[in-house]
Each structure stands twice: as structure tokens, then as C-alpha cells.
Amino acid sequence: MSSGQEGDSERKAVEQPRLETGVPRLDFITKGGLIQGASYAVLGPPGSGKTVLAHQIAFWHVKHGGKALYVTLLTESHARMLSNLEAMSFFDASVIPDKLHYISGYRQLETEGLKGLLELVRRAARQHQATLLIMDGMDAAKEFARGDLTYKRFLQELQTFVSIIGCTTLLLSPHYTGEMPPETTAVDGVFELSLWLSGPRAVRELVALKFRGSDSLLGKHELEISDHGIIVHPRTEVQFSSPLERSEGPRVRMGFGVPRLDESLHGGLLSGSTTLLLGAPGTGKTLLGLRFLLEGARQGQPGVYFGFYETSQRLIEKAEGVGMGDLKKYVDEGLIEIQWQPPLEHNLDALAERLLERIHERNVKRMRLFVDSIAGFRSATVYPERMSRFFSALSHQLRMMDVTTLYSDETALFSPDVDAPQPDATAYVENVILLRYVELRSQLYRLLSIMKMRESQYDSGIREFSITNEGITVAKTFESAEAVLTGHATLAGTPHKARRKPPMGAKSAKKKAALKRTRKPSPRRRS
């Protein structure tokens, strides 16, 4: 007999082996996948996607060499469950029952209680050499426990066993937000699925509440269920909290090809910068953004239009009408790519992923991007308070990818104030260009002014901006008028009082209001 030197010392405190889930971006949240041999509670109300999630993981696992055991407790029948899943692209009948084995544990639970269920699971897991165990309908086991302590004890025994045999376990229970079920303290990780209504829109979310043994992106992440199963969309602001890519090479000027505008910008926007193109409806934001992409393409720089309102065909027609006929050529050649997001219910983070993935796939330097507009993103969020952090993270990531970005956003049609719908946007962009209407001598003019340009000098003059079938032009400054930025310009040299003209229609509105206040109700009306 030796003196204890034949010990099992292979399990050192090293990186724990992981089990990939095959659920897009779920492994990103857990920073590598579920921990092998650990147990996880998957909670959520009926219809939130627990069974789909578990099956997606199971099919992926067996496809990659593992073996899975699916134990049901008072859930729908196996046949019904499988028929509901057949339409999913991950479903593969050929792996059932050899690699993915189903058993019902309810009879055992009813006749022998939790101890009997545990024994059934232990034997079946060993018999089928399961490396993934799914127990669906754990609320039945909880009810049999008749107390949290007994249930926790059952979970602990189950966990110890699965940990020894290296079998990763998912425990699925119906759950409504607000409760804190006993398994949350007993297991290694908790994923809560939720389904709720934001106005008419159904919102699905996955909340990573706990993940022992590894760093993870805890918190809420939206998810989608399609015929391909579940896709998780991690919150953009946590996903890109530490961007890895770095902008390379000296920065260059990215012009619009509009002479006076480029002069005002001292040659153009700095590459890798982000710019907010702010303006009232119809002031020409889309055309100016397209002009920016077109100018890049003429110099061989690739560009992406990421828009929500106009199709590729409509944009090309629009450009043709204002002297930008060669846009079609560059679109056909692929140098300019038009990414139109159909007017559907979008998911904020999915939009950002789509945009960034497209840019990443193109893998080109000095790319120009025109996002038309921020409002498209804003309408996709169910948490407006996230917008600032979201755009800050997205802009930072684009910057690091050396993308020169132009975001458009809309202001009110007529207002003396410039109210940006995203007031804090000016903090996360380097440059702000304002387009607006100005009323002068009973005529409406478009004006353009550069409000901010970080890391560069710029001309702050207010200039007339016009769009004709010849193209876009920027004229000299409004030297002959004053107060043009308010939208209600006055001619220079007009006496002070006379200069303060009210906006169009304001006089008659004032008159009517005064009349209303002073008018007494007529006796006829009173009767």
C-alpha cells in the first residue's frame, strides 16, 4: 500500500470546461458557454421560450458529440412537444432517441416522491451517458417537496450528482417576474425569460441573473424567437463596453463634394468621426447624407446607407433628380451599399448588430456610413432611457472601426428653438451640422450651419443651402439678414422693434385668442 501519492490532482483551479449552447450570442453573454457539470435554472412564464431554448441547446449539443437526456414532469406530452418543435430549423429527428433521449419522471415523482425522481434521473443519466440533462416542469417537483428546504435539498443532491458525472443541467420552471423561487439560490446560474407588452408590441427578454464561476454580462437582453430558434441580442452598451479594434493610420478629411460646405469644414469631416445632421423635415438631410456617400465613392471610398424610410429604388430616383445620377452606378458596383430596414417592429440591439456585422463583413478601410435616421433606432427601443448609452457605445465602436458616420435626426418643422429630439446626442458626436428653414421677405430659405466640430477648426457662418436639379449648393453667409438661426430672419439695419417679427401666422393666432378671451357668451347660446 502506498502513501497517498496516487491522488487525483488533474482537476486544478484552471479555466472550467464550457458547453456551447449554439444559441446565437448566449455564449457571448456567459463569456464562453455554460460551465460543464453546472446546473442552471431557466425560469419564465408560459410561452416565453423555455422549451425552445432548452431544445435548441440540446440539439446543438448532440450534433457536436454530446448526449442529452430530457426529463419531463407534468408538461405537454413528448409527442406534442416534438410536433411543436418540428418546424424549427435546428430540429433533427434522427438523433432521437439515441442521442437525445426523453423520459417522463412524473409517475416516479407521484409514487416515490423526490427521492424516487432523483434515483430515476441518476440511473437514466448514467445509462444514457448524458452530458446534458434537461428537467422540464420543475414546478411539479417543487409542489411535491411541500417546502423550500426539501426542494433545495433535492436540488443539492441532484447538483452534486450531475457535477460528478460532468453533466450540465437545465432546470425549467414556470415563473412570473417578481417572485424569487428557491432554486435561484441553489443553482449555479439563473436565466429568466420574460414576455411582456410595450403598447401593442410583445417584448421578449432574457435576464441573466446569476452566473457562478465566470464573468458574464448580467442584466436584461432582448431575444427573438424565429423558425431558427432563439437569438439573443445583448445590450449594445455592455456588448461594446471595451471595443477591441483600433483606428489605424493618420486621419484624413472626408468631404461632401459641396465646395462652400467643405471649405467651412476645413476640407471635410475627420475620418473616424461621428456627425449629427440635424434638421427639420424636408430640409435635405437625406440628400446631403447621400452626397457624402457619393463623394466618398467618387474617391474610391466605400459607403453604407443604413436607413429606415426609403427603399434603394426611391433613394436612387431621388438622387437622380438632384444631379447625383451616378449614385446608381456606385450602388450597382457595390461601392455604396443601401441597407434598408423595412418598416417593421425592430429590436434596438438587433439593428446595431446588423449594422456592425455588415461593416465588419465588408472589412474595408475609410468607410463612410450614413444612418438615416436616429429616429429609426429610437422607435425600436422599449427603454428610451437607454438611448444615450446605446448611441455612445455604438458611436464609439464605429469610431474604433475607422468608420466616418453621419447620423440624421429631425427637429420641429417651424420653431424658433432648435430642439434636438436626442438632446444629449451632441455629447457623443464630434460634429453637429444644422439644417433649417428661415423665413425672409415672405420667402422660405434653407440654411446650413456648423454648430460644433471637435478637434478641428470650422467656419461658423450661417449659409444658404439649396437643392436644385443641378445639385446641392451652399451659398455665402446671410450677410444681409439677422437672427436667421431663429428661423425668423430680419433684414439687417431694420429698427429693433420692427425686426422682431412674429413667426408666420402668429399674428392672426394672437388676434383670435384675444378675441376669444374678451368675447362674452351670447344670450342666444346660453339658451
Place this chain on the structure above:
Amino acid sequence: MKTVLVVDDEMDIAEAVKSILEDEGYKVITCANGREALDCLAEARPDLAIIDVMMPVMNGFETLQAIRNTEAFASLPVLIMSAIDPSVRPQTYDWAGFLKKPFSLDSLLKQVHRLAPLAA
């Protein structure tokens, strides 16, 4: 049939090991501490003892020492299981193997099959 005595105050571990070894064809007796283990040795006559170190009443090393001092079991193979490698201790004990907690199924079976091989 070979008999294995599993001594651990953590009953979930004792029960899990029991379930696994019974499936392998062993008879398994579980005890919650060293004192209980010594009391049942004569009747159980195990072929292998798997003993946890950190236990109430009598710890794993004290239990091992007591077993060695009992003539009938002086040569009983003992597999020590612990989260801490016992070889770091200054005293030497005569154990046949060491299983570091948490352990894998493979390492458990490897050690048990080595120390108490089943008849072919």
C-alpha cells in the same frame, strides 16, 4: 460482490457516490462521520473505504488512524477525498489513494476499480 464504505457528512456526496457505485455493481454503505464508520466496520467488512477529511465527531485522518490501529482492518485500502491535497500535511498517513473534491466520474471510478477491482 465487493463492498465499499463511503464516509462523508455531506450526504448528497455520499448518496451520489453510492448511486454511481451501485450501478457499477458494488454494495455501498454510507456513514456520516468517522465514529459511525468505525462502529459499522466489523459488520460491513468493506473491501474499500472512501473517507472525507473534514467531518464532525472524528475527522478523516483520525478515522484512518483508528482503522490502521484495528488489526482486522490494518490493511484495508482507504481512498481519502478532500478539497485540499493531504500530501501538504506534515504527518504521513497510510492511504491508498486521494480524490480531490470536486471530482469527476472518471477519476472516482478509476480509483475505485483500481483499489477494489470487480471480478471479470
